[in-house]
Structures are given as structure tokens and as C-alpha cells.
Amino acid sequence: MLKKPAHTQVPLHDIIARRWSPRAFDPARPVSREQVTALLEAARWAPSCFGDQPWRFIVWDQNRDRASWDQAFDCLVEFNQQWVKHAPVLVSVLADSLFTGNGKPNRWGPYDTGAASENLCLQAVALGLAAHQMGGFDADKLRRTFSIPEQFQCMAMIAVGYQAEPDTLSGEIKESELAARSRRPLEQTCFDGTWGAPLTAG
DSSP: OOOOOOOOSSOOOHHHHHOOOOOOBOTTSOOOHHHHHHHHHHHHTSOOGGGOOOEEEEEEETTTOHHHHHHHHTTBOHHHHHHHTTOSEEEEEEEESBOTTTOOBOTTHHHHHHHHHHHHHHHHHHTTOEEEEEOOBOHHHHHHHHTOOTTEEEEEEEEEEOBOOGGGSOHHHHHHHHSOOOOOOHHHHOBSSSTTOBOOOO
16 A cells, blocks of 8 residues: 655654545445444544533445435535545534533634544554545535534545555546645744744754
8 A cells, every 4th residue: 555654853653654645445345333433432532622522423334324325425526526436434524613511602613623533533544544534525515414403513524444556546636646745844834932933843
């Protein structure tokens, strides 16, 4: 399988360095219910404001319920449908806009839900799976199709499965799969003591 470890200024934990977002999935290898449960347990133990746990996840497994998976698949934009069609599991990521205890607005809900989603993706790496998060979907259609309450924001969709070889893709999607990973240098995004003062390693 194609590996694209992060090139970092200092060593990172292997799971973090190996996590990336492939689009080539093996349709012949299902994800077990135990693996799905492990992904969701990892998400469940993410930190959240006041421990409110604003995240919600809907899981569709085409090997268990193809009809529901197809409905979720139909909510994706066409570009994503080209490669997600081979992913056995789709997950929607939802954030509660209100605190459970008092019903007041929770502006930290999306932040906390992002943390839970990253836990899920890192657990996928630990299990030998791949996870690819997407913003390319019709949130209104997703909400209508699956009766999602208005107070929950549709944040993302995640494709999960076993990675396949890049040759299973074509065109610009294959080019993207093979392209080198890159990030802005730390000094462009991380500041030392005040805004704009670059933080340097060492």
C-alpha cells in the first residue's frame, strides 16, 4: 500500500505521522462491527467542554445495509462519489449546537466534535484502516434523508475501509493520491508569545 508519512521537524508518534487521507479503498475487504465499534469508542473518549460530548455519528455499512449506505452515498457530491463507491463504511459527523444540561448555545460543539473525529481517524490507523474526511456533501439532503434534528450541524462525512493500490484510481484523483503531502512551515501558523512572531523549533 502507498505510504505517505509526515516529514516533521521533530519525531512524532507513528500513528500521527502515518495518518493521511487516501481515496483508494478495497471494496473486497469489509470492516468488521468490532472495528467500527473501536472507531466510535475512540471518538467517545475525546475531550469536550464540560464533558458534554456534543458529537453524534451515523454509520452506514454497505455489507450490512446496502440500501441505507446508498442513501448516504447519494448525499455526496459527484467528485467524492467517484472514489467513495469502494469504501465499505460511511460515517456522518454531527455537532450538537446546544448544551445537553441547560439547552444554551454551545459554541464549542464543532471544536469538540472535530477532536472526536480525529480520535476516530487515528484509531483507524491503529487498526490498519484508512479514513478520509469530506466536506463535499449535501447537508440539507442528509438531514432530510436521515431525519437529523435541526440543532445538530452536519459537519463532515468520513469514508472508512482498507486501503487499495493507487492504480485502482484514475485521472486527477489518482494524481492527488500519488502527490507528495505538504504543510505550511510551523513558523507560518504557530506564533511565539504574540501574533505574527514565528515560533521556531529548538
